[in-house]
Amino acid sequence: MSKMLNLKLKIWRQNGPHAQGSFLEVDAHDIPEDASFLEMLDVVNERLIADDVEPVTFGHDCREGICGTCGVMINGQAHGPEKGTATCQLHMRKFNDGDEIVIEPWQATSFPILKDLMVDRRAFDRIVEAGGYISAPTGTAPDANEIPIPKEVADTSMDAAACIGCGACVAACPNSAAQLFTSAKLHHLNTLPQGQPERWKRTEAMVETMEDFFGSCTNHGECHEACPKEISLDFIAFMNKDYVKSKIKNRSLASKR
Amino acid sequence: MTTTARREDTKPARKLPWILEMYRSDVAKKWIMAVSGVILLGYIAAHMLGNMKLYFGAEEINHYGESLRDLGGDLVPRTHLLWIMRIGLTAAFAVHIHAAYSLTRKNLQARGRVRYDEPRQYLAANYASRTMRWSGVIVLLFVVFHLADLTWGWFSDDWVRGDVYANVYNSMDAWPIALIYIAANVALAMHIFHGAWSMFQTLGINNPRYNNARKNFARGIAGLILIGNLSFPLAVQGGLVDLDGHTPGQYNLEYGE
Ligand code: HEM
Numbered sequence: 354m355s356k357m358l359n360l361k362l363k364i365w366r367q368n369g370p371h372a373q374g375s376f377l378e379v380d381a382h383d384i385p386e387d388a389s390f391l392e393m394l395d396v397v398n399e400r401l402i403a404d405d406v407e408p409v410t411f412g413h414d415c416r417e418g419i420c421g422t423c424g425v426m427i428n429g430q431a432h433g434p435e436k437g438t439a440t441c442q443l444h445m446r447k448f449n450d451g452d453e454i455v456i457e458p459w460q461a462t463s464f465p466i467l468k469d470l471m472v473d474r475r476a477f478d479r480i481v482e483a484g485g486y487i488s489a490p491t492g493t494a495p496d497a498n499e500i501p502i503p504k505e506v507a508d509t510s511m512d513a514a515a516c517i518g519c520g521a522c523v524a525a526c527p528n529s530a531a532q533l534f535t536s537a538k539l540h541h542l543n544t545l546p547q548g549q550p551e552r553w554k555r556t557e558a559m560v561e562t563m564e565d566f567f568g569s570c571t572n573h574g575e576c577h578e579a580c581p582k583e584i585s586l587d588f589i590a591f592m593n594k595d596y597v598k599s600k601i602k603n604r605s606l607a608s609k610r
Numbered sequence: 611m612t613t614t615a616r617r618e619d620t621k622p623a624r625k626l627p628w629i630l631e632m633y634r635s636d637v638a639k640k641w642i643m644a645v646s647g648v649i650l651l652g653y654i655a656a657h658m659l660g661n662m663k664l665y666f667g668a669e670e671i672n673h674y675g676e677s678l679r680d681l682g683g684d685l686v687p688r689t690h691l692l693w694i695m696r697i698g699l700t701a702a703f704a705v706h707i708h709a710a711y712s713l714t715r716k717n718l719q720a721r722g723r724v725r726y727d728e729p730r731q732y733l734a735a736n737y738a739s740r741t742m743r744w745s746g747v748i749v750l751l752f753v754v755f756h757l758a759d760l761t762w763g764w765f766s767d768d769w770v771r772g773d774v775y776a777n778v779y780n781s782m783d784a785w786p787i788a789l790i791y792i793a794a795n796v797a798l799a800m801h802i803f804h805g806a807w808s809m810f811q812t813l814g815i816n817n818p819r820y821n822n823a824r825k826n827f828a829r830g831i832a833g834l835i836l837i838g839n840l841s842f843p844l845a846v847q848g849g850l851v852d853l854d855g856h857t858p859g860q861y862n863l864e865y866g867e
């Protein structure tokens with residue numbers, strides 16, 4: 354039998370984007386320390402249902418840290434106290450018996466609350482739509498490894514592609530900026546040969562869409578600390594460089610003058 | 611369903627000149643802020659080094675002040691080069707502040723109403739990075755005060771154009787004025803500490819290999835400027851710089867505009 358924890362929870366409840374919210378205080382007794390944070394919420398919800406109270410809504414899907422659906426503020430930290438860990442992969446053994454845990458949704462003007470702990474992150478979809486694709490010719494599938502890609506390039510692109518789009522970066526940022534997310538999506542494609550044809554167009558389009566929704570980076574570095582995939586701040590620098598370069602150079606004008 | 615607030619800027623009907631078009635973007639605003647920051651930083655360092663002549667005596671520093679007006683020697687009319695530098699600096703200052711102001715407004719809007727009950731846990735942000743707006747405003751107020759004090763001589767009947775040495779002494783000999791200089795330069799050093807780290811990121815010229823060195827660079831440059839600038843009011847207060855043997859008007863240089 355694993356050790357049991359008795360916790361005091363303060364969970365944000367809110368019926369919709371414009372509803373008045375408030376905290377629900379719950380005495381969560383006998384929570385197995387081997388439970389994940391979301392399993393702890395499951396246990397709490399089962400008990401709420403048994404008491405005829407509406408269960409708390411929270412986002413979750415894969416529960417193995419790869420889909421980016423989960424994510425709440427736990428005691429003022431996005432995804433809680435463990436570095437590089439999504440809420441679903443956080444385990445209750447990281448907490449102590451008797452702890453009070455405050456659980457709140459992500460906060461940003463562009464992440465309106467849908468219900469309780471679940472927010473609407475479609476602003477991220479708008480950013481990806483703006484340029485998160487490559488053009489590939491149809492027809493016969495090319496041979497594998499036809500395009501040589503240096504190992505370092507494949508690695509750094511993969512590191513950027515690890516972003517699961519959970520939104521913790523925005524939630525952790527004092528400016529609600531989405532630079533870490535956007536730069537990861539850009540770096541993923543902008544470093545690969547397949548991403549070159551649309552590189553400058555993509556950078557301008559995704560950055561400008563990002564700016565339509567989110568704040569602006571002041572280089573605190575909070576996003577990186579909160580990120581379950583530990584996406585690097587360097588990607589933000591690369592994005593800044595590509596954006597300004599694209600704006601200044603305007604190579605595409607050369608033939609038209 | 612909710613609607614996510616997208617900033618629907620009123621795009622100007624006609625395309626603006628590229629530099630203004632670029633300035634509409636937050637990333638580019640930040641880039642321009644960093645460029646103007648570097649210009650200001652260069653000025654601050656040169657200003658501090660030049661003022662070190664205070665320790666070589668009245669002759670030296672008064673001569674230095676005079677030489678600034680003679681910059682360019684016989685190639686340009688007297689004070690013209692100085693005026694070009696003054697105008698350039700003022701422009702950099704104005705642009706820096708305008709970008710800071712408009713990005714700050716946008717960030718507050720993107721953040722929205724602070725809903726978190728549990729205070730945000732800062733993991734990476736430091737005091738300097740979170741107080742850039744305040745340290746910046748203190749620097750602005752200080753620059754105005756400093757010009758009025760030593761360039762225009764508003765606060766003292768003893769002020770003589772061209773007698774830099776005596777003017778500095780007469781100003782900083784009063785402890786409330788010395789205190790203002792000390793407090794403002796602490797704010798300036800904090801601003802430079804975050805700014806000198808931040809600018810590499812913003813300009814996209816960081817390099818993963820040297821990222822740790824950047825923090826030390828920021829510490830070093832902020833520290834040097836702090837020590838240098840604090841030394842002047844402290845030296846006057848401590849009696850290291852005094853008016854013994856100094857007769858006002860003794861340095862009969864071509865004082866003037
Ligand atoms: C009214 C005066 C000033 C205000 C309001 C102001 C404000 C700001 C703000 C808000 C930032 C953004 C920091 C960040 O979030 O990363 C910044 C950056 C910076 N400031 Fe200032 N500042 C002022 C004066 C100065 C002066 C006099 C200097 C010169 C020493 C300076 C140098 C810098 C540098 C180098 C940066 C880094 C730019 C970057 O973020 O990449 N600032 N300033």
Ligand code: FES
Binds near residue numbers: 416418420421442517
């Ligand atoms: S539920 Fe998929 S990442 Fe947490």
